[in-house]
Amino acid sequence: MPIEFPKDKFPGSVRTVTLGATAASGGSRAFTVTVGGEKNLPFLHFESTPPHPAVLAVEIKDSRPGDWSPMLMAAWGEAANDPVSWAKAVEALGVRLLVLALSPVDEAGKPATPAKAVQTVKSILAATGMPLVVFGPGQADLDNELLVAISEASKGERLALGICEDSNYRTIVATAMANGHVVCARTPMDVNLSKQLNILISDMGMGSDSILMDPSTAAVGYGIEYGYSVMERLRLAALQGDAMTQAPIIVTPGFEAWKTKEAKVGGPESGVPAAWGDWAGRAVAWETLTAVSLLEAGADILVVRHPETVRRVQQTIDALMTVPSLV
Amino acid sequence: MPLSGIQIYKLLPMTNCKECGFPTCLAFAMKLAAKQVELAACPYVSETSKAQLAESAAPPVRLVTLKSTSQEFATGNEVVLFRHEKTFYRRPGLFIRLRDDEPVEQLKAKAAQAEKYAVAYVGMDLKVDGLALESVSGNPAAFAAAVKAVRETCQRPLVLVSQDPAVLASGLDALDANERPLLCGANASNWEALANLAKARKSPLAVSAANLDALAELTEKIKGKGVEDLVLNPNGKSPSEALAHNTLIRRLAIKKNFRALGFPILAFTGGEKVDALDEAIAAAQGITKYAGIIIIDHFQPEVIYPLLVLRQNIYTDPQKPIQVNPGLYDINSPGPESPVLVTTNFSITYFSVANEVEGSGAKAWLLVVDAEGMSVLTAWAAGKFDAERIGKSLKTFKVDEKVTRKRLVLPGHVAVLSGEVEETCPGWEIRVGPREAVDIPAFMKNVL
Numbered sequence: 001m002p003i004e005f006p007k008d009k010f011p012g013s014v015r016t017v018t019l020g021a022t023a024a025s026g027g028s029r030a031f032t033v034t035v036g037g038e039k040n041l042p043f044l045h046f047e048s049t050p051p052h053p054a055v056l057a058v059e060i061k062d063s064r065p066g067d068w069s070p071m072l073m074a075a076w077g078e079a080a081n082d083p084v085s086w087a088k089a090v091e092a093l094g095v096r097l098l099v100l101a102l103s104p105v106d107e108a109g110k111p112a113t114p115a116k117a118v119q120t121v122k123s124i125l126a127a128t129g130m131p132l133v134v135f136g137p138g139q140a141d142l143d144n145e146l147l148v149a150i151s152e153a154s155k156g157e158r159l160a161l162g163i164c165e166d167s168n169y170r171t172i173v174a175t176a177m178a179n180g181h182v183v184c185a186r187t188p189m190d191v192n193l194s195k196q197l198n199i200l201i202s203d204m205g206m207g208s209d210s211i212l213m214d215p216s217t218a219a220v221g222y223g224i225e226y227g228y229s230v231m232e233r234l235r236l237a238a239l240q241g242d243a244m245t246q247a248p249i250i251v252t253p254g255f256e257a258w259k260t261k262e263a264k265v266g267g268p269e270s271g272v273p274a275a276w277g278d279w280a281g282r283a284v285a286w287e288t289l290t291a292v293s294l295l296e297a298g299a300d301i302l303v304v305r306h307p308e309t310v311r312r313v314q315q316t317i318d319a320l321m322t323v324p325s326l327v
Numbered sequence: 328m329p330l331s332g333i334q335i336y337k338l339l340p341m342t343n344c345k346e347c348g349f350p351t352c353l354a355f356a357m358k359l360a361a362k363q364v365e366l367a368a369c370p371y372v373s374e375t376s377k378a379q380l381a382e383s384a385a386p387p388v389r390l391v392t393l394k395s396t397s398q399e400f401a402t403g404n405e406v407v408l409f410r411h412e413k414t415f416y417r418r419p420g421l422f423i424r425l426r427d428d429e430p431v432e433q434l435k436a437k438a439a440q441a442e443k444y445a446v447a448y449v450g451m452d453l454k455v456d457g458l459a460l461e462s463v464s465g466n467p468a469a470f471a472a473a474v475k476a477v478r479e480t481c482q483r484p485l486v487l488v489s490q491d492p493a494v495l496a497s498g499l500d501a502l503d504a505n506e507r508p509l510l511c512g513a514n515a516s517n518w519e520a521l522a523n524l525a526k527a528r529k530s531p532l533a534v535s536a537a538n539l540d541a542l543a544e545l546t547e548k549i550k551g552k553g554v555e556d557l558v559l560n561p562n563g564k565s566p567s568e569a570l571a572h573n574t575l576i577r578r579l580a581i582k583k584n585f586r587a588l589g590f591p592i593l594a595f596t597g598g599e600k601v602d603a604l605d606e607a608i609a610a611a612q613g614i615t616k617y618a619g620i621i622i623i624d625h626f627q628p629e630v631i632y633p634l635l636v637l638r639q640n641i642y643t644d645p646q647k648p649i650q651v652n653p654g655l656y657d658i659n660s661p662g663p664e665s666p667v668l669v670t671t672n673f674s675i676t677y678f679s680v681a682n683e684v685e686g687s688g689a690k691a692w693l694l695v696v697d698a699e700g701m702s703v704l705t706a707w708a709a710g711k712f713d714a715e716r717i718g719k720s721l722k723t724f725k726v727d728e729k730v731t732r733k734r735l736v737l738p739g740h741v742a743v744l745s746g747e748v749e750e751t752c753p754g755w756e757i758r759v760g761p762r763e764a765v766d767i768p769a770f771m772k773n774v775l
Contacts, residue, residue: 002540003585006578046571067768220633221448222682223675225640228615229411236409259765261682262633275446277628285604285630289611289637296570296615316566316608324568326575327538 005326007047010239014038014300015208015246016052019097019160019182020131026156026180030129033097035212035300036248041235042298043320053321054295056314057097057133057303059254060086062120063107068305069264071283075307087124093310098130099303102146104137112137114149121150125157133160133184133250133303140168151175160184160212160250166197173204184250186214189226191233191245198244212301213247219256219263219290227251228297235298251294254305257287284308292316330380332360338376339369346370362386362406387580389590391531391556391619393420393457393484394507400456400484402558402591402619408581414644419613420456420620421634422486424597427473428463434473437626438481446632449649449674453635459511459622460498461488467497474501486511486533486622492520499528509533509620511593512560518545522552531556533593539575543587558620560593566612569594573617591619603627607634614638649674653697655724656681661690663731666775668760668767669717670738671698671706679764687768689775692729696720703738714747721752736760736775 014036021027037051064081065073073080079089087098100121105111121134134150136143147161148171162184164172169185176183185201187193194215201211215234217227237245257263263286266272266279276282287309291302295316304310330338336356347368349355358364359380366372366380390403400420407413423441425434438458445452458477462470470489477485478501485508487498495510502508512533513521525532534549534557536542546557559576563569573592579585596609603625613621614637623631643649650672658681670680672695684691696716698706706712717735720726727733733755737745739762749757761770 003543003575003579003588005575006582041574043567043570044574045567046575218675220640221636222678223640224637225410225643225645226675228641229409229645232409233411261686264686273446275444275628276632277630279629281603281627281629282632285607285633288604289607289630289633292608292611293615293637293641296612312604312608315605319566320570322565322567324563324565324571326568326571 005046008040008239010039010241012239012241012243012246014235014238014248015211017182017209017212017248019133019158021156021158021180027158028125029131029157031096031131032158033131038235038239038298040239042296045323046326049323050321052300054299054317055097055301056095056310056317057099057301058090058093058095058310059099059101059252059303059305060090062100062102062112062117065103069258069283071263071280072258072305083120084123084127087128087130091128091130093307094314095310096130097133097301098124098128099133099135100124101135102137104139104142112142112146114146117146118149118153121154125154131158131160133162135162135184138163140165143168144171147172148175151179151181154181155179158182162186163214164197164201166193169197169201170204173201173206176210177204177206182210182212184212184214185247186216189216189223189230191215191230191237194230194234195242195244198247202244208243208246211247212250214250214252217251217253217256217290217294219253219260220286220293221262222256222260224290224293228293231294231297231299248300249298250301250303251299252303253290253294254287254303254309257290258283258305260286262286284312288312295320330360332357335359335380338372338380340371340373342371344371363404365390385586385589387584387589388577389555389557391509391558391591392507393486393509393531394505395457395482395484396503396505397482398484405577405617406581408577410641411645414646415642417619418638418642419618421610421631421638422457422459422620422622423455423626424459424461424488424595424622424624425473425477426461426463427466427470429473431472431476434476435480438477438479441626442481442483444626444628444631446628446635448636448639449678450651451639453632453639455483455626455631455635457483457485459486459488462491462494462498465489465491465494467491467494470494471497471501474498478502484508486620488512490514490517492517492524495521496524499524499530507531509558511558513545513549515541515545518549519552522549522554525554525556526552531558533558533560535560535562539572539588543585546587546590557590558593559588559590560595563594566609569609570612570616573613577617592617593620593622594618595622597622597624603630606630610634611637614641650700651677651695653695653720653724655726655729656693656695658684658693659688659690661692663729665690665692665730666734666736666758667692667694667726667730668736669694669696671696671701671703671712673698673700673702673706676702676764680767683764683767684771687771689768689771691771692726694720694724694726694735703740707741707744712741714744714751717744717748718751721755734758734775738762
């Protein structure tokens with residue numbers, strides 16, 4: 001007798017958010033990227049196929065980073081000397097979403113200025129066709145200063161601006177609303193905090209089609225289980241109909257994995273245990289396995305750093321999006 | 328319908344004899360209701376009660392144990408679909424696949440590598456669980472020779488892989504009679520012979536079939552032959568198929584109490600044109616999504632290490648976050664002039680801070696205060712991380728015997744405590760560090 005498959009039927013679904021705008025809709029992007037819309041838990045095709053695959057985004061900096069792992073710098077080579085050539089190298093991999101992470105100071109150690117940040121964004125937009133996510137340096141005042149200028153100068157491009165936190169969301173949300181952008185709302189690994197920030201942002205009048213949420217995560221070995229479970233709980237709450245948990249989820253496995261010792265340190269002089277294995281392989285594995293685990297937990301956008309991770313995780317997304325035969 | 332603890336209690340002898348290992352029949356009944364013990368632990372339960380309880384008492388995912396002469400690996404007994412609902416109990420086994428057509432010396436060397444491999448993580452030594460030896464030759468004598476070879480250098484539990492009962496019997500004969508390797512495996516055509524073999528040798532049996540319907544039919548037939556310790560090999564051809572199989576099997580077991588698929592799940596991650604990282608990706612999916620035994624071809628430390636750690640993380644009890652022991656930790660061989668950095672004993676906090684200090688190359692002492700396993704901000708808000716506790720830790724761990732230059736660095740998030748700490752810890756120079764661990768290297772370099 002055939003088994004009756006136990007299927008979940010949820011009343012709610014994840015909101016759909018589109019990043020980037022083409023010329024037809026007031027921007028200059030070659031294409032747009034849409035995420036969200038899931039009606040069930042990740043990749044369970046026997047219930048329903050996700051309307052949009054999870055999207056890989058690659059993070060670049062506005063100047064050649066001095067504190068990134070040598071493995072990453074070797075992978076990007078000279079392209080990373082300049083944000084425009086770096087962005088082009090990312091696009092050449094077939095990546096469909098770019099994340100520009102701004103630094104608090106420039107290469108010469110001078111504080112970042114709105115004019116310079118705007119110029120960087122403008123030149124990346126001019127040189128590439130990918131929709132763009134811009135993260136501020138992570139210092140509330142400076143973030144506001146830079147992101148407002150970028151938001152205004154890129155009106156209509158439908159950037160995603162981040163990072164909105166409890167302390168600084170007002171300014172970023174206001175400028176995103178005024179200029180047609182999306183915001184990334186980040187909270188520290190707690191379902192209720194995620195909900196609360198979404199409520200605060202929604203209360204300002206931001207549409208649910210313009211909010212991404214980053215519930216924070218951590219790399220394998222550094223607390224991934226907390227982020228993993230928060231993501232699963234948020235997704236279940238969203239599907240059960242809680243509107244304030246229905247934003248698509250953006251996570252940063254690249255940032256998390258590449259600050260671990262496992263990714264940053266290696267080689268014969270480093271003194272790391274032999275049981276850690278080959279450095280290059282380990283570093284990419286750390287980022288890839290962090291990303292894949294978060295994908296299984298419901299990530300809609302995964303921000304990574306290494307070209308090989310891009311290849312592996314994209315392959316995994318493609319494979320998971322393939323409808324299997326269960327008969 | 329599963330019975331409640333009270334309903335089960337009424338079917339037990341109610342003598343409180345304690346022989347089951349629990350203080351009262353009621354306590355045992357509650358454990359039965361939670362499907363955390365087996366009814367067999369009660370020696371006095373009546374046959375009538377047994378029959379009534381059998382359905383309710385068995386765990387939804389059967390516990391299956393593989394044994395060598397010295398070690399055991401057990402999988403199963405899971406009770407939830409999501410770790411936040413309770414916890415995942417038994418970490419999926421990582422078994423390394425070897426083949427009987429490899430030269431004997433190579434087999435010995437690979438088995439020895441698996442035996443010796445251990446990697447330190449959060450104060451634990453993480454290891455692989457065993458070997459899966461596959462008959463490629465189809466020759467019983469060659470298989471027996473390979474079994475003997477790996478047993479020379481590795482004592483972990485085994486999975487014997489062949490569809491041929493004669494080959495498996497030969498492999499079993501090469502092992503100590505007390506071993507209980509997993510026989511892998513039975514299918515629609517050989518199941519009878521393999522069921523007989525598994526029964527005779529009291530060994531668990533892996534079962535595969537074309538789809539879940541056929542798999543359920545086959546496990547029922549094999550159970551009819553008296554073999555209960557089964558492992559399911561749903562044999563997914565792609566990641567999305569494996570995810571669907573594993574999810575359906577676990578849902579049927581947990582939500583529907585569907586006995587025919589109430590067994591641990593086996594996954595092979597290797598294959599042609601599959602490299603170490605591809606395998607690791609498949610294994611990571613297995614770890615997050617319900618696999619009980621994962622059989623890996625590539626034994627490469629750079630992927631085994633993150634997999635062992637991921638497995639540890641996903642199978643950590645969410646109700647009991649791992650804490651580190653409070654104490655004074657030395658990082659990069661500090662001396663009497665090195666600064667003392669303060670943090671809490673929440674595992675993530677500790678490892679973020681320790682990792683950053685270590686990565687910076689700077690010498691430092693790390694004073695880990697008992698904040699009941701909470702992060703800096705949470706602990707401070709809950710009153711578990713204050714001047715008093717910091718002062719007490721300084722004394723308990725005799726920090727002043729280690730340093731001559733008394734510099735204490737507080738986390739930036741609790742800068743507000745610095746005045747109080749100054750009063751509580753006379754003679755110490757109090758500094759305020761960065762709020763986030765990631766900024767520690769710059770702080771150590773530029774400020775200290």
